[in-house]
Amino acid sequence: MALSSVKSLSMQQTPLGRPSFVNLDPKYKCLECRDVLRDAVQTLCGHRMCEECAFKVFEKSSPLRCPGNDETCVPTLKKEEIFRDPSARRETATLPVYCSNKDQGCTQEMQWKQLEEHILDCDFKSVQCVYEPNGCGIFTLKKNLEDHLQRCEYRKEPCFFCKDDVVIVHRQDHESMECRKILIDCPNGCGIAERPREDMKEHELDCPKRPFHCKFSNVGCDFTGSKEELEKHDQISFDHHLQLTTLYTASIDLQSMEIQRELQDISESRHNLKKTNDQCLQEVGSLREEMEVRKRAIKEIKLQSVALAERMIHMERRVEDCARKNTVEKQGRDLQGLRDGQINLSNRLTRLEQNGLYGGDRQSIGDNVAGILQNHDRQIGLMDIRLTELDLRLQIQETTSFNGVLLWKIRDYTRRKQEAKNGRTLSLFSQPFYTSQFGYKMCARVYLNGDGMGKGTHMSLFFVVMRGDFDNLLPWPFQQKVTMVLMDQDTGTNRLSDTFRPDENSNSFRKPQTEMNIASGCPVFVSHTMLETKTYLQEDTIFIKIEVDTNGINPP
Template sequence: MAESHEFVSLSMQQTPPGHPFFVNLDTNYRCIACRDVLRDAVQTLCGHRLCEVCAFGIFEEPPPWRCPSNDDTCVPYLTKEEVFRDPCARREIATLLVYCSNKDRGCKETMQWKQLEGHDLRCDYKAVQCSFVTNGCDVCTTRQNLEDHLQQCQYRNILCAYCQEETIFNQTQDHESFRCRKYPIACPNDCGATNLRREDLKDHEQECPQRQSHCKFSNMGCGFSGSMEAVRKHEGESLDQHLQLTTVYTASTDLQSMAIHRELQDIYERQHGLQKSVNRSLREVEDLRKEAEGTKKTIKNIKLQSAEQAERMIYVERRLEDAARKDVLEKNERDIQGLQNLQTSISDGLRLLEQGGDRRLSAGNIDSQLQYQERKIGLLDVRFVELDLRLQIHESASFNGVLMWRIQNYRRRKCEAINGKTLSLYSQPFYTSQFGYKMCARVYLNGDGMGKGTHMSLFFVVMRGDFDALLPWPFEQKVTMMLLDQDTGTKNLSDCFRPDPASQSFKRPQTEMNTASGCPVFVSHKMLETKTYLMEDTVFIKIQVDTDDINPP
């Protein structure tokens, strides 16, 4: 939905992209504001040329607006209607001769600006990254030298000569020394085998005649080790020594067994004590579990009570809408007056009781009467607050199709929207008539959709009302949304639309309110946050619904 207050220029022919070096840039093709080449050229009524963006900048300042050239040929004051697209200049600028973007790398070609982008795609001097950048190569060369570099790149992929696995060229030595499973190596036991594949080494060591071995009595204290043949010879010649080691080891084992027995006894005693602690903890856990179940029941009851209170609040909100009727309003006023009189009477009675006016009442009866009267006073206070709230809603309700919405604390509320705390705000309901459509407004101070972060978004919402069954559907009344000027009152920003009959947003509501419909880019933050529209941290929004052709039910 277009904003009627914004200066919008729809370019017929865009300026080519980029910032090239021109062979010769005539002053006629320079912007009188930024002095750079004209981009999407526009022309003022006085004949001067500007970039489209520079023209936007002029009208973002407070009026009066003047031509940046400011010479004798300029019009006194410039208006938005006096700035036009300049298709001729745009075509001529697109054909200006420029140097190739790769001129510094050796390209000598020149071409029209509009041809530069296509030339860059095929230029042999264009900078390209080495294809092996993922392997660690950070070389950047030209397209014509890329093939020569790839053939010599230290990070190129090659196949291992032994295992045929792919590896990086400058890591070949490391691969062969540590990871290649088929690389030939010598036996570490110096048995004479020198051409073993690394993957076969483990099997060879099990059969190697020079494999180092230990005496079978090593766990008893024998420290002899050597080749398998030497170990067998040692075991045959050292029987007496091994028998003596066995005797000493057996005696040491008996002593260790006795120590272990004593440690086991201590462990059993500690285990018994821990068992008692565990049993005590289990009993405490069981008590806590029962207590937790009781707490869960209490929480469940509280949730049920909260749900009942919520239902009662919804019921009260619906009943409050009846406050707009004159007869209900008068009845409420009479009820309030009666409640005030009754409260005065009860207060006088309590004062007499406190002064001992009725001597026939016992102390116990007085306490009972006091408690009874206090309960009645509490119920009357609740009723009084409810009626007061209904009167306040009635005073702020509108029944002529016009909503005046005052949004205070704008900057704090916008920060809450940016932080995700409160994304949107709803206005109070308003009506086309006493028995007409019920509506409200919704605003996103930090924007919604394509306006998020840059604009304030404003939407119109159709709500479910008590008289929907008597009204024609879908809703087809013209809606005008305005941001009010608080400075001079002459620069209100407005946008209007007629509802789409096929949209679900304007059919008879089946829930409390329909989907909002409006303008995601209603006004930019830059324009909104000026003294014209934001004053004393407050903005005013007006929604006006056309009620001329509505037939009352």
């Protein structure tokens, strides 16, 4: 299978990762990256590269040479002459490698394809402590994990007092702040001691030494004391409390004024934002209407296909071989003249036979005339064949387009599609057409049963640049916009089309070095389900139109 098809069909046989090889034979190294072969492919001259490296080679400027660079190499490297190498892929997968945990002490060796499975159970791989959610950040070797777990300070053990599971490193904090059952003294110092924390909370509500806060604490008084002390404080701090209240009220008034100003600013901002929002809504509405119009006019752009693997067959129909109409008419007049001459000779022979001229020489004269007539018959037969051939070529010439537009009628759709399914005729080519009399030469190629990602489900349609007589006078690469259309035979309003502009870096649009360049187009142009409706298929016939934008082409 050629390189252009490998990318989509490649079987991933090379294992992942970059292991350390026990002894890597140079034959398993890529000629391009000098690393181990990954998904190996082979050139026509027998050299091997990674599949990805092979694609990168063709990103370089032409002409391309094989990286092997010896006398056995092909003169020019071509995509269609690079193939997948299943044998090398299998051999690469069995190369002996060291365990990835060699630096941690693992001494085992195994085949590359077995490395991933080995690493899952390797005793020397680094693993994280299972108590990581509790705060342990230790990584250790798998074989030492059990010992670590038994000593890890982030494992949980039951509290001595409340029996709740507590992380060992947090045990002291738990006992000093959270444990319900631990015995503690009254925090107010009332003399009650050694009660469980959960009972001490109830005691604090009725504790005679429970601290009380001044009822003016919300305006700034920070006094705290017993109930009796609080009453005395209220009596002697009346003026202080009044002063605090006045200051607090003044600050509240200032804050209120600030809030009013902020509310006014917010109101103005809200008004401006509402105004801006209304304008945005109007603009969004107009944009939405414009988008809807464009959606009705533009189809979703389809992805361009990857370059096809097959090379185009050679086309024999050439415009220069087509006879001019006046030549055919001249041949017809000559043929008619020969026929008239035959009739005259036949009449002369008849008169000679009737008159009996020349006596005994009558038989010889008849033989001579018969020979002449036979010679004329042969010439007339040859002229008939030549005239038929010229008629055919004239028909081809008369159907050739010189305005960049091809209208292709494909008859017997059902039979041709079945032949494509059976592998007999995978694709069909149209007659050539031109951007002008001395312009680019082009044709179309169709896969009725699909190609690549569209095989079996879609019709694939491609555009091909051909080698012409005036290529040396034309600008390259080919840069004209191409539109491919499936014609609507029902109402004429539901044409399916795909438009693309050539990629200047693609070999498909450079100056042809062979009869045809590699085709470019759409492998999923239209599904069989949609195509095989009366809209596009009638009387077992479909019509395909190719339009090439001829603007900007300066005639030679």
